Amino acid sequence: xxxxxxxxxxxxxxxxxxxxxxxxxxxxxxxxxxxxxxxxxxxxxxxxxxxxxxxxxxxxxxxxxxxxxxxxxxxxxxxxxxxxxxxxxxxxxxxxxxxxxxxxxxxxxxxxxxxxxxxxxxxxxxxxxxxxxxxxxxxxxxxxxxxxxxxxxxxxxxxxxxxxxxxxxxxxxxxxxxxxxxxxxxxxxxxxxxxxxxxxxxxxxxxxxxxxxxxxxxxxxxxxxxxxxxxxxxxxxxxxxxxxxxxxxxxxxxxxxxxxxxxxxxxxxxxxxxxxxxxxxxxxxxxxxxxxxxxxxxxxxxxxxxxxxxxxxxxxxxxxxxxxxxxxxxxxxxxxxxxxxxxxx
Amino acid sequence: xxxxxxxxxxxxxxxxxxxxxxxxxxxxxxxxxxxxxxxxxxxxxxxxxxxxxxxxxxxxxxxxxxxxxxxxxxxxxxxxxxxxxxxxxxxxxxxxxxxxxxxxxxxxxxxxxxxxxxxxxxxxxxxxxxxxxxxxxxxxxxxxxxxxxxxxxxxxxxxxxxxxxxxxxxxxxxxxxxxxxxxxxxxxxxxxxxxxxxxxxxxxxxxxxxxxxxxxxxxxxxxxxxxxxxxxxxxxxxxxxxxxxxxxxxxxxxxxxxxxxxxxxxxxxxxxxxxxxxxxxxxxxxxxxxxxxxxxxxxxxxxxxxxxxxxxxxxxxxxxxxxxxxxxxxxxxxxxxxxxxxxxx
Numbered sequence: 001x002x003x004x005x006x007x008x009x010x011x012x013x014x015x016x017x018x019x020x021x022x023x024x025x026x027x028x029x030x031x032x033x034x035x036x037x038x039x040x041x042x043x044x045x046x047x048x049x050x051x052x053x054x055x056x057x058x059x060x061x062x063x064x065x066x067x068x069x070x071x072x073x074x075x076x077x078x079x080x081x082x083x084x085x086x087x088x089x090x091x092x093x094x095x096x097x098x099x100x101x102x103x104x105x106x107x108x109x110x111x112x113x114x115x116x117x118x119x120x121x122x123x124x125x126x127x128x129x130x131x132x133x134x135x136x137x138x139x140x141x142x143x144x145x146x147x148x149x150x151x152x153x154x155x156x157x158x159x160x161x162x163x164x165x166x167x168x169x170x171x172x173x174x175x176x177x178x179x180x181x182x183x184x185x186x187x188x189x190x191x192x193x194x195x196x197x198x199x200x201x202x203x204x205x206x207x208x209x210x211x212x213x214x215x216x217x218x219x220x221x222x223x224x225x226x227x228x229x230x231x232x233x234x235x236x237x238x239x240x241x242x243x244x245x246x247x248x249x250x251x252x253x254x255x256x257x258x259x260x261x262x263x264x265x266x267x268x269x270x271x272x273x274x275x276x277x278x279x280x281x282x283x284x285x286x287x288x289x290x291x292x293x294x295x296x297x298x299x300x301x302x303x304x305x306x307x308x309x310x311x312x313x314x315x316x317x318x319x320x321x322x323x324x325x326x327x328x329x330x331x332x333x334x335x336x337x338x339x340x341x342x343x344x345x
Numbered sequence: 346x347x348x349x350x351x352x353x354x355x356x357x358x359x360x361x362x363x364x365x366x367x368x369x370x371x372x373x374x375x376x377x378x379x380x381x382x383x384x385x386x387x388x389x390x391x392x393x394x395x396x397x398x399x400x401x402x403x404x405x406x407x408x409x410x411x412x413x414x415x416x417x418x419x420x421x422x423x424x425x426x427x428x429x430x431x432x433x434x435x436x437x438x439x440x441x442x443x444x445x446x447x448x449x450x451x452x453x454x455x456x457x458x459x460x461x462x463x464x465x466x467x468x469x470x471x472x473x474x475x476x477x478x479x480x481x482x483x484x485x486x487x488x489x490x491x492x493x494x495x496x497x498x499x500x501x502x503x504x505x506x507x508x509x510x511x512x513x514x515x516x517x518x519x520x521x522x523x524x525x526x527x528x529x530x531x532x533x534x535x536x537x538x539x540x541x542x543x544x545x546x547x548x549x550x551x552x553x554x555x556x557x558x559x560x561x562x563x564x565x566x567x568x569x570x571x572x573x574x575x576x577x578x579x580x581x582x583x584x585x586x587x588x589x590x591x592x593x594x595x596x597x598x599x600x601x602x603x604x605x606x607x608x609x610x611x612x613x614x615x616x617x618x619x620x621x622x623x624x625x626x627x628x629x630x631x632x633x634x635x636x637x638x639x640x641x642x643x644x645x646x647x648x649x650x651x652x653x654x655x656x657x658x659x660x661x662x663x664x665x666x667x668x669x670x671x672x673x674x675x676x677x678x679x680x681x682x683x684x685x686x687x688x689x690x
Contacts, residue, residue: 265609270576276626279624281620
């Protein structure tokens with residue numbers, strides 16, 4: 001077969017502060033026919049995730065390198081194999097590919113790829129609850145927080161792709177779960193669908209002191225585990241309430257990602273000392289060796305309806321920048337995904 | 346025997362900000378003759394330690410309760426048994442007692458007590474390198490930081506009772522050790538006696554950015570382990586330089602203990618995420634079950650001259666407030682101890 005004409009999104013410049021759509025450009029992109037050890041894929045669903053903002057900082061030391069301005073952006077995607085020169089992959093197979101996002105067609109060497117079953121769950125779920133965000137939630141819970149039955153778990157960004165799974169895994173493990181999210185609709189979903197014990201709409205609280213008071217009331221026996229997605233006043237409140245022997249899984253601090261000037265951290269980190277508490281930063285790739293264990297635990301819970309999820313769906317590759325920027329404006333509910341192509345062609 | 350007349354120090358009020366000598370009062374104190382299961386002890390050496398400032402906050406949740414204003418203060422001491430109704434303790438025995446400080450005589454039930462050998466080390470060493478500070482250093486190194494040979498260890502408050510042992514244990518474990526202290530004399534001792542690779546006099550650096558630059562130059566391969574005693578710009582610098590998979594043992598933040606207004610924390614906590622790094626607060630009592638393991642490792646190192654230590658000695662119980670306040674002014678070199686009575690009577 002000859003080369004394949006499609007489109008791909010490039011980053012024209014690294015953002016300073018909140019990213020704007022003008023920084024992104026949709027360009028024509030030609031994908032050559034696959035050579036030996038390669039396969040041609042078409043992207044069906046692509047993911048936008050907060051961690052991508054970190055890859056837009058060329059000067060930051062991280063487990064993941066920054067994005068190049070000279071190549072299409074990349075990110076998680078569910079794709080369909082069109083032509084394959086890789087043993088084990090057939091045309092028609094669906095795969096999750098960690099570099100397949102932000103483009104319509106691409107060549108894969110099958111190195112950051114695994115096959116997924118379209119009959120087990122909707123394809124887009126492999127970017128959310130059965131994908132990296134779900135795995136992130138599971139790793140934070142099982143590898144860092146290790147909540148015991150009866151403990152109190154506080155989750156910020158609780159209506160997001162990661163937080164919503166954290167909340168539900170916490171309930172399944174017998175915790176009292178206190179969730180924070182940024183709208184009444186999100187809080188209602190958390191209580192009524194995800195089953196959390198208390199949902200705080202953080203926009204009701206003007207500052208850390210007010211949020212702290214609300215959290216202390218919701219957590220009369222202190223916070224044993226805190227899953228941190230947000231930073232700022234959320235971390236301050238959690239540190240105020242952290243229990244003796246408490247654990248904090250530091251997954252992200254989305255409130256800080258687009259600041260042009262660094263914002264000071266919490267003034268009460270010292271609480272970690274007297275309470276013998278732990279704070280552990282992590283990104284999910286550290287735990288990739290446990291992906292099968294994650295799938296074995298979470299896929300049945302999803303199939304049984306014990307874990308629910310929400311999606312914000314954007315239609316068309318050209319909407320990907322809007323979907324990405326929406327992550328930082330609290331506009332998305334649950335997992336934000338972009339439909340790049342039809343499930344079947 | 347009849348009751349024993351002596352003196353004891355009371356706290357008259359909880360300090361706001363830096364403690365002053367006026368807050369302390371030396372009062373006459375009568376110690377009754379020991380009843381069944383009790384022994385009468387006379388304090389020989391007492392310890393002043395930064396953690397005691399935390400016990401002067403009546404509103405703080407901690408593993409240790411706040412000091413009462415109605416009883417003499419308490420703290421670690423090396424004491425001699427004068428009369429004993431406890432099996433296993435004889436008059437003349439020397440003991441470390443975690444409640445024996447801030448007074449001349451007291452009754453002990455032998456519950457927070459262990460015997461020490463006056464021939465193995467100078468008695469005061471049981472309050473320093475062979476006591477709680479040494480155990481704190483050892484626990485931070487062996488239970489939290491777990492440095493590997495060739496890794497870089499950064500230590501703040503490095504000339505203090507805890508920090509100086511951390512530095513030397515780090516060298517013994519094959520680390521590159523970067524120490525921070527507050528005077529040229531302390532830095533010279535750290536390099537020439539404790540054997541650290543680089544000593545930074547933090548007073549040479551005006552702000553976090555300057556200290557960060559100096560630390561980054563001293564740690565070209567990043568900071569794998571950070572032992573935190575100080576807080577403020579030290580933590581900011583360490584977080585800037587923290588390695589992938591780095592560990593921070595949060596032992597104290599002495600720069601913050603006497604602030605009347607809380608000071609913001611570091612703006613770069615987010616670095617913990619991308620670097621998969623850990624920060625663990627601790628107080629030594631958590632690891633008390635491992636005290637024998639500590640003694641078995643550190644006592645021989647001391648006997649062989651492989652661990653050196655310094656003391657700031659204050660003569661007389663009435664000097665205890667001055668010794669305590671000196672902790673926060675950087676006036677002490679090594680372990681601050683107060684001689685309350687003669688070694689032998």
